[in-house]
Amino acid sequence: MTFDDLVEIYRHTQFGADGEGALTIASQAILDHLGAIDADPRLYDDVQIGLLDDAPPVLGAKVRIAVGHPRHSLGLLVRDFDALFQAPRAAFEEPSRYYVVDPGYASGDLPAPATLARYRALLDVVAILRDAASYVDEVQRELVFIGAEKTVVPIAFRAADLGTDLEENVARLKRVFHDPLHGDEKREILATAVVQLVGGLRQSVRFPHLVRNLDAVCDEVDKGYRLFVSSFSYSKIRDDVETARIEFVGKIHKTIVDIQGQLLGIPVATIVVASQMKSATGCGLPFWTNTAVLLGAWIFVALLAIAIVNQWHTLTVLDTEIRRQQQRITDDYALVSGEFADQFEDLIGRIWWHRAALGAVGGVAGLSALLATVAYLMLTARGSGACIALWN
Known part of the structure; x- marks a missing residue:
């Protein structure tokens, strides 16, 4: 007999409080099971169901039976859900096969009680x-x-x-x-x-x-x-922002470092222009010296302008990236984004000052070249321009 066979018997039994019950023999299968239990003591030991009436059971009759707990490997018969919850391992997993007398529920029945x-x-x-x-x-x-x-x-x-x-x-x-x-x-x-x-x-x-x-x-x-997540995220964000800040500071400073050779050349070029230009009255050596010095000054200014424009574009890219990072922090971590606002503003301020410095350097270089041009015109006599007319 399987536990399903026992459930069929349990469903047609009115259970008493003393281990006895009144079974209605509603099907030939139930009648056959009762006969098998009565004929086989070992089966009785497994299912713990016994007839209490002397008269032989017949289909449709109601008989008194003694109902005990079946062998554990077959399944569980419990009075109510409280008893089910006390079953071995029921605290960790639902028993696989069981029948609860009150409310008459067998494992697998649908719908399940609340x-x-x-x-x-x-x-x-x-x-x-x-x-x-x-x-x-x-x-x-x-x-x-x-x-x-x-x-x-x-x-x-x-x-x-x-x-x-x-x-x-x-x-x-x-x-x-x-x-x-x-x-x-x-x-x-x-x-x-x-x-x-x-x-x-x-x-x-x-x-x-x-x-x-x-x-x-x-x-x-x-x-x-x-x-925990807030603390974890804040620490991580803080480390990321600090790492990015150091990287951005290095890149910003590099815009000046990369052209510091040209910047150091400004005072040198100024000294050269001031010391090498002489008064020229014809097409002699002073004229060609002055012309070479002026041409070199403007070439230097042109190269310096190219370098300044290149570094200006670099600062523009860095400014865009910094603002993008700031917006990402604001969007993803709005609650703590204010903690890092000063660091981003500091980076943007550094870019502004470096742009101002590059503009000032470009202005000084252009002004110096303009003054050199004025000096050249003042030191060179009128009509000397004909000296560079190669076809003469």
């Missing part, structure tokens, strides 16, 4: 709690948390402890632990919340109190994890 749905949700909580516990004693049905002191939480509960909001709170808790990211930290936060909630209670009431106040546990886990 109590059973809450019990299944509770098993999800137990699975999460056992991962958060320091260790689990499955024989004693205990969760053990070890922190500043040892906290034991026996897994003992009744159907009355499974509130109507249990499934909703279980869903909240599962959402937190669904993502494996920071799993160890989440379990530590949960363990701390459990110990704080039940640590001061008697062991016998700890788990029911935990189940009834699961919403408070969810709140603590949510707040603790948000605090």
Whole structure:
């Protein structure tokens, strides 16, 4: 006989309080099973169903039977859900085959009673709690948390402890632990919340109190994890921003370093122009010297202008990238973005000053070349321009 055969018998039995029941023989299968049990003592030992009436059973009759617990490997026969919850390993997983006399429910029946749905949700909580516990004693049905002191939480509960909001709170808790990211930290936060909630209670009431106040546990886990993530993200963002700031500062300063050779050439060129230009009255050596010096000055200014324009474009690219990074921090981490505003403003200010410096250098170089041109015109006599007319 299978457990399904026993369930068919249980469904047609009115159970009494003393292990007896009144069975209605509603089918030939039930009648055949009774005959097989009566004829085979070993089968009786397995199913623990015996006839109490002397008259032979007949189809459609109601007979008195003694009903005991079947062999455990067949399935469980329990009076109510409270008894089911006390079954071996029922604290960690739902038994595979069982029949609950009140309300007449067999495993696999649809729809499942609300109590059973809450019990299944509770098993999800137990699975999460056992991962958060320091260790689990499955024989004693205990969760053990070890922190500043040892906290034991026996897994003992009744159907009355499974509130109507249990499934909703279980869903909240599962959402937190669904993502494996920071799993160890989440379990530590949960363990701390459990110990704080039940640590001061008697062991016998700890788990029911935990189940009834699961919403408070969810709140603590949510707040603790948000605090952890905020701290983690802030530290990471701060390191990233500081690294980017150092990199940007280096690139900004490099715009001056790259042309500092040309910048050092400005005073040298000024001295050369001032010392080499002589008064020229014809097409002699002074004229050609002055012309060469002026041409060199303008070539120097042209090369310097090219370098300044190139570095100006580099600063423009850096300014765009800095503002993009600032906007990304503002969009992704609005709560902490204000903490880094000064660093971005400092970088933008540095770019402004470097642009001003490049503009000033370009202006000084252009003015120097213009003054050199004026000096050239003043030192060169009128009509000397004909000296460069190669066709003369």
